[in-house]
Amino acid sequence: MTGAPNRADSPLLCVEDLVVEFRGGGLFSIGAEKVHAVRSISFVVGQGEAYGLVGESGSGKTTTGRCVLGLQVPTSGRILLGSDDVVELRRRDSGALHRRIQAVFQNPVASLNPAMSVEEILAEPLRRLLGIRDRSAARRRSKDLLDEVRLPSDMLDRRPTELSGGQAQRVSIARALAPEPSLIVLDEAVSALDVATQAQVINLLADLRDETSVSYLFIAHDLAVVRHLCDRIGVMSTGEIVEEGTASAICHTPTDAYTQRLLAAVPVPDPTVKRVRHGLVNS
Template identity: 50%
Template sequence: MTENLLSVKDMKIYYPVSGRRLGKTEYVKAVDGVSFDVKTGEVFGIVGESGCGKSTLGRGICKLEEPTSGRLLLDGEDISAYNGRQMRPVRKKVQMVFQDPYASLNPRMSVFDIIAEPLIIHGLTKTKEERKDKVLELLRKVGLDDYHANRYPHEFSGGQRQRIGIARALAVEPRLVIADEPVSALDVSIQAQVLNLLNQLKKEFSLTYIFVAHDLSVVEHISDRVGVMYLGNFVEVGLKEKLYKNPLHPYTQALLSAVPVPDPEVKRKRMILEGSIPSALNPPAGCKFHTRCPKCMECCCITAPERYQADEDHYVYCHLYDDKINKEKQQNFNLIK
């Protein structure tokens, strides 16, 4: 896992809202300057509260939502300004598994037609027999039987529908799959089956995943690296082992403190955040988390934190790790003494 399959540079996705204030159009800043890389063959997990911009970021990478600004490089190809026609051949490289298996499948199409549709659009099969063999092969890969091809989505359970969505995504043999909370609408027992299936398919098809979720235990199970989002930005990104064992940002620490521990003998101190997540229409100045942060300093209310490298493959956006600020705090402490 050395080369970057995907590079996102300062991506912003803003939505204009109706009405003007003081002659200016207002925008909901769903994604507000996100940058990160995804290496070939890894699983990059994205976690955060509802409304923080996780799903919008995933849709922006697929160009299902048009980014307001920023650069998007897929396999070295800059697709930032591509229109729909230019994106068609690119879509064979990147596919998406959607959150709601009830809404992401056309109820008027049979399972066979749903999976065969991308094969037809991209001209990946030459004959009907070849197309049939490919569809049935994909169904078997995701744990369904041949006779399921003639059924319709309403005849399946939630877990089975999600398997159909996964088969559809794999039909064009993509290199990158964006899984947008693929197990959040499923029962816990079914979640484990789908996660194990995704792990199995990753090895079999040499896939790279971006896995979006709000459940930190699910992300820990499947991811290699994890990015924690808050109000349209990453606050911390690192290798799974480092981030879970040594969370640096106060927001990450609060999230992990809320994860249930199965061992009743282990006592974990809860870190309670006061207030609610601010509006993306009018985010706070400086660090966006400062309105809820128990370690807030004066500079946090004024200046947005830069990226601070804490360790190899582990960085954080927080003034607590700014060497200049820490030196000033130490000097003031010495003067008081």
């Protein structure tokens, strides 16, 4: 775990009593019961903080992330980015919301347009969100973004299908950094990568946070990954946050039985593997 002890004292994102309900049943069901995907949860992400939202599939964590991104309208509750309500901000000025919140998704190759070069992928948010229309200026900034994610500038001319999974995810991270957002939502952003590449990407995310003071909402099912990056963790089960605390407290002295089961499922480290700053790499 990295970062200052309690960045939540300077809130950037406030999720207040968030509820998301869906209608259950199939296409032709009548009077189907409501499914509570998220049940009145609240949490805060501080300035420059990495907050982990962890839980098994179906726990409601991805639905929560979609609400934060403005992709899902909650049934009730509020999501505040600074003093702005996310739902209202999206309705009023979606561009302003996208400048302040970006996302990195699970499948790095599928989240990049295969018909576009890396340069075009990075230039798009520069043009649409920052108004950088000069091609030379956009190319220079795109080179800088690749440098930030530790990729060589000659990758600008490649297409996503020519990249490895780790390289493609670094391009996704560079694209998210392009408009200089204050918050990035990372939804299972390393789960599709092998263990060594996961460690490299986690290290990169930690370094970028130190360099840019960007905040993360890091959504994952794997506590072994989350604890290496996040300052605080909220554990979700059946739409509720059942336990919240510092990464150290959650991973060493959990109080909820569900958290204890998640920790019990974390594999015991292989003795041939050595720990590095924020993750694991083969020795």
